[in-house]
Amino acid sequence: MAYNLLKGKKGIIFGALDENSIAWKTAERVHEEGGTFVLTNAPVAMRLGQINELAKKTGSQIIPADATSEEDLDNLVAKSLELLGGKIDFVLHAIGMSVNVRKGRAYTDEKYDFTTKGWDVSALSFHKVMQSLHKADAMQEWGSIVALTYMAAQRVFPDYNDMADNKAYLESVARSFGYFFGKKNKVRVNTISQSPTPTTAGQGVKGFDGFISYAEKMSPLGNASALDCADYTITLFSDLTRKVTMQNLFHDGGFSSTGVSQEVIEKFTEQ
Ligand SMILES: NC(=O)c1ccc[n+]([C@@H]2O[C@H](COP(=O)([O-])OP(=O)(O)OC[C@H]3O[C@@H](n4cnc5c(N)ncnc54)[C@H](O)[C@@H]3O)[C@@H](O)[C@H]2O)c1
Numbered sequence: 508m509a510y511n512l513l514k515g516k517k518g519i520i521f522g523a524l525d526e527n528s529i530a531w532k533t534a535e536r537v538h539e540e541g542g543t544f545v546l547t548n549a550p551v552a553m554r555l556g557q558i559n560e561l562a563k564k565t566g567s568q569i570i571p572a573d574a575t576s577e578e579d580l581d582n583l584v585a586k587s588l589e590l591l592g593g594k595i596d597f598v599l600h601a602i603g604m605s606v607n608v609r610k611g612r613a614y615t616d617e618k619y620d621f622t623t624k625g626w627d628v629s630a631l632s633f634h635k636v637m638q639s640l641h642k643a644d645a646m647q648e649w650g651s652i653v654a655l656t657y658m659a660a661q662r663v664f665p666d667y668n669d670m671a672d673n674k675a676y677l678e679s680v681a682r683s684f685g686y687f688f689g690k691k692n693k694v695r696v697n698t699i700s701q702s703p704t705p706t707t708a709g710q711g712v713k714g715f716d717g718f719i720s721y722a723e724k725m726s727p728l729g730n731a732s733a734l735d736c737a738d739y740t741i742t743l744f745s746d747l748t749r750k751v752t753m754q755n756l757f758h759d760g761g762f763s764s765t766g767v768s769q770e771v772i773e774k775f776t777e778q
Contacts, residue, residue, distance in 0.1 A: 509541075512741055512744075512746075513741065514540070514541035514542075515541065516542045516543075516744065518542060518544040518591075519545050519583070519587050519599075520537070520601075521599060521600050522548060522600070522602045524555070525557055525707065526557070527706045527733065529733045533599055533737040534546060536734075536740075537565075537737075537741065542744070543566070544597075545567060545591065546561060547569065547571065547572045548569075549571070549573045549574065550573065570586050574602050574628065574636060575628055575631070577638075584643045596646075597653075598646075598651075599653050600632070600633050600652070600655070602628060602629060604628045604629055604708065605669050607669050608711055621669075625673060626669075630680065640652075641691065644692075646692060647694075648692045648693050650692075650695070651744045652688070654677055654697075654699075655701055656677055656678055656701070657700060657703075658700050658757070659674060660675040660677075660755075661763075664718070666718070681698045681754075682696075682753045685752045689752055693749075695743075695750075697743060697753070697756055699739060699758050702726065702760060704733050725762050725765050725770075727765065728760035730759070730762075731760055735758070739756075
């Protein structure tokens with residue numbers, strides 16, 4: 508169901524790789540709600556992904572950018588302002604990648620070149636995106652910037668590896684930049700802490716199937732899907748949440764507040 512919540516709003520959406528991506532679902536929902544946007548992803552991901560299909564479906568333009576490259580980001584911001592014909596109301600940062608996870612290096616055996624690369628892609632890139640927008644004075648007053656995170660930033664999930672540290676950094680950047688962006692032109696900055704979701708990035712985590720079933724059983728409302736996350740993101744882009752900023756917002760069916768569920772207890776008392 509559409510509510511026209513984003514009518515007339517313009518934005519940039521990072522991270523739509525394929526139709527499972529949270530950013531993909533968000534782009535579709537933003538389109539349904541009347542928003543227009545530029546789609547962006549790393550040049551290498553564009554060759555692998557199906558972003559052209561999404562662009563066609565949503566009437567969007569694509570501007571490639573490696574989110575670790577300041578030059579690419581400055582170019583993205585300048586071109587987006589031109590293409591969209593005005594300042595930016597919303598930005599979704601949906602980017603994550605750990606080289607240690609990809610290469611099967613344990614948390615206690617990190618290769619630090621891998622760690623640095625993963626941190627740059629998954630965490631520092633959020634600062635780079637915002638710095639680029641800030642310097643270009645590209646954000647509209649009362650605009651909204653959202654990045655996606657996971658609860659491993661607060662509690663240990665061993666196989667989440669160095670992504671836990673990257674997410675803790677990302678959440679801190681949201682608070683710190685949220686202060687400066689709020690002061691500058693009332694722009695809000697938040698992170699959404701999403702349930703495990705079957706996407707390319709999600710399924711890259713070792714033991715993901717166990718992970719997602721456990722979370723499903725621990726969450727009174729069940730796991731939040733990619734589409735649920737898109738819906739929540741729409742509310743944060745809308746004018747209905749103007750005073751929400753510098754927050755890490757759990758979107759996980761209640762997982763983060765549940766100590767144990769009846770289903771999990773039953774698993775441990777099975778004969
Ligand atoms: N899937 C989950 O279980 C889950 C749970 C909580 C949070 N998240 C977060 O949601 C966000 C989106 O991930 P997803 O699950 O939709 O997976 P996804 O694999 O569909 O998306 C990750 C995206 O990051 C992009 N990316 C990687 N390196 C990049 C770079 N250098 N520059 C620009 N883009 C780059 C990829 O191309 C891809 O589009 C990530 O931040 C992820 O950590 C995912």
